[in-house]
Amino acid sequence: MQYWLVKSEPxxxxxxxxxxxxxxxxxxxxxxxxxxxxxxxxxxxxxLFYHSVTNPAIVGIAIVxxxxxxxxxxxxxxxxxxxIAPHKILSKPVSLKQIKLEAILQDMxxxxxxxxxxxxxxxxxxxxxxxxxxxxxxxxxx
DNA sequence: GCCAACGTTGGC
DNA sequence: GCCAACGTTGGC
Numbered sequence: 001m002q003y004w005l006v007k008s009e010p011x012x013x014x015x016x017x018x019x020x021x022x023x024x025x026x027x028x029x030x031x032x033x034x035x036x037x038x039x040x041x042x043x044x045x046x047x048l049f050y051h052s053v054t055n056p057a058i059v060g061i062a063i064v065x066x067x068x069x070x071x072x073x074x075x076x077x078x079x080x081x082x083x084i085a086p087h088k089i090l091s092k093p094v095s096l097k098q099i100k101l102e103a104i105l106q107d108m109x110x111x112x113x114x115x116x117x118x119x120x121x122x123x124x125x126x127x128x129x130x131x132x133x134x135x136x137x138x139x140x141x142x
Numbered sequence: 143g144c145c146a147a148c149g150t151t152g153g154c
Numbered sequence: 155g156c157c158a159a160c161g162t163t164g165g166c
Contacts, residue, residue: 009164031149053164096165115148115163 003121034118
């Protein structure tokens with residue numbers, strides 16, 4: 001079981017729309033590193049949902065419900081999508097500002113490689129983010 | 143709105 | 155294969 005983080009501009013596709021739809025295929029990734037991360041996602045992995053650009057913050061947790069397949073929005077065989085569903089809205093969003101204040105979180109690609117839109121998250125990082133969000137990690141896994 | 147970072151494209 | 159030009163992302 002792995003952890004991930006995906007970015008979306010809320011003006012393009014927000015957490016609220018995601019919750020309303022209850023399920024989406026994560027399309028539009030056109031970067032090989034991000035694509036490789038999509039391919040590595042397994043059913044049941046938890047995915048932090050990050051709003052970029054406008055009030056940058058992690059706002060919710062999604063779960064992978066279908067592993068990668070051809071991106072239906074293009075004929076190009078290079079690109080894939082995964083299906084994710086909302087798992088839990090965060091009690092308190094965790095802002096980029098807060099993340100930058102935590103020593104443990106300084107190695108995240110979110111900070112080191114700000115343009116990557118799909119990235120792995122370490123368990124220790126995930127736990128720290130849950131702590132900042134006032135979430136009970138034990139409950140999340142139940 | 144500006145600009146830094148960085149990935150991609152294309153000329154040579 | 156190198157590198158300049160250019161486009162995009164995303165923080166501020």
